[in-house]
Amino acid sequence: MAIMTDLAEAESPQPTPVATATKAGGSFVRYLVTRFLLIFPTIFILVTLVFFLMRVTGDPITAALGGRLTPDQLAERIAAAGYDRPVLVQYFEYLGQVFTGNFGRTLTDNRAVTEVLATYGAATAELAFNSLVIALLIGIPFGLLSAKLRDRWPDAILRVFAILCYATPVFFAGLLLKLIFGVWLGWLPIAGRAGINAELALTSLEQPSGIFLLDALRSGNMAAASDVIQHAILPAVALGLLTAGVFLRLVRTNVIGTLGRDYVEAGRSRGVSEYRLLTKHAYRPALIPIITVMGLQIALLLGGAVLTETTFEWKGLGFMLAEYLTARDFVAVQGIVVLLAVIVAVTNFIVDIIAALIDPRVRF
């Protein structure tokens, strides 16, 4: 998807001539409301899709416990959970439950799915945030450099680097990082979110946020904080590199576009320095499509998080998803997948609103 979105969004958004200057304020509120309402059909479609797809295979209880129980016991459990009723009845019941925030209980370890989501969601959020920071730190400066030196050898190297970022699966990048920095050089830990002591200290806090770094800083435990940071580096780099390539290409394409505009030439003729032209005049307007694509990257990032978390035993939603997949616990899988879909839908909404705030032309 990285490449496709990059191509599709390479150009600045087309101006829609509907919004006129006089109605600008009103049209923004209207856009906000319409865009907000659009979240619901998206989520509804995804919930429906996942529900029916998962049910096509049969009931979750047979899938999870099939080999372990006798047919009679199975039938009993299925009847008790209501999986013997017509699928449509189950579907509407599930919709009602999801609407009230009840995702059911996992079959393998009998926990509320919402509890699983709350416990492990923070870890995934932390990983996603860290890797986004890495991606921006690498993508933006190198993208600017690549645009400035267009078609010269540094540009060629950076472009191949960007494609390499995309071409390397996160789990392979993770494996290489583990090998080099964890095993051979011995600089960084290769698995988990924190060492045993730090993890104990952080999880026994009162009202932990679940985001280890925040918790460590809040409780003033500097040893734990540095331990957490050390554990966070490799996973964040592995996942961050994946998106860094996309940002690099995006910044490059857009800045090349804006560098050729008349106002940049006008700035140059007034004696504005080349550095300032690049980082202010050409860069600012190029940001809008970057923000839009950043939203689209969330889907890629979450998909990548599943793989990264498995690679680094980072106990987040993705790690649990893989565990539940292996255990064939489809109630848990369904819950996690639906939650991730909701996150994607909401992020896209927020990103669209930010884009509209920056650029009045995209409001309609």
Added chain:
Amino acid sequence: MATTTPTALGARKPLWTRLPIVSHYRMSAGLQRGMLVAGLVLSAVFLLTALLAPVLAPFGFSQLSDAQGNFPTQEPPGDKFLWGTTVSGFDVYSRTLWGAQTAVAVIVVAVVFSIFLGVILGLISGYIGGWLDRVLVVLADAIYAFPSLLLAIVMSIVISQGQSSLWGGIMAAAISITVVFIPQYFRVIRAETVRLKAEPFVESAKVVGASNVRIMAKHIFRNATRSLPLIFTLNASEALLTLAGLGFLGFGIEPTKAAEWGFDLNRALSDASSGIWWTGVFPGAAIVLTVLGLTLVGESMNDLADPRLRMRRKAKRRGGKATA
């Protein structure tokens, strides 16, 4: 795309210069040509490896012993086992070569399926319009926004409950990937169809009395599918990454049925912690190089199709000799 644009005055160039890759090559220059050629070479190596895997690989992908007894486990690269052996005793070199075959099969099936379905849906949706169009667009957008790997996982649960045989596994992986890609083809073709529907030649076909099916199949299809070779190359690489991701999570093909790079990497993960590098590095490098090759070809084709991105040959210095 430039390949289908007739040259001025209807005088067409010879056929071979109008073939997709050849024409791109002739258009390219400098760095861009280098990237295109590098991509073509990598892709060719990938295809040849897939084709010649039975000849090139010294052992079968699930072979654990030969005349001299059982293979050693976790043997470092050496004479007999060029790239070492895995924890279960598979020869890494052979499995990496065989993996190319699995990859090609999945890519081809997945991309052909999704082009087929995506194009048909896009044509119908764009041409007929109305509520059908609206429903399909909303559906496609919802699926497009979904993390593609998650969707592929859900699909592979549906199709095969996870593990499966060689062809079953290939089909399951391919169909899972198909579902992810359909929205992309759908959007491209639908947009083109909506645009073409308003063109005079469609109207004239209607006046002549051509049926809707004929108009869709002849007039619109021919014009709307020009950008497909490009999407094909770009999606091929994504299909491979999705396949590897599925395999890595254990939703691929059983190791005794076929070699699959993602699955091998999953097994190599625990090796890496103890410093055994050869089980992971080789299949991983195979994925990277293949995706790199396919992407370079796709990228170059994309850049060359767009005159603004195409690099021009430096003008030959004229008059240099005259003044000298």
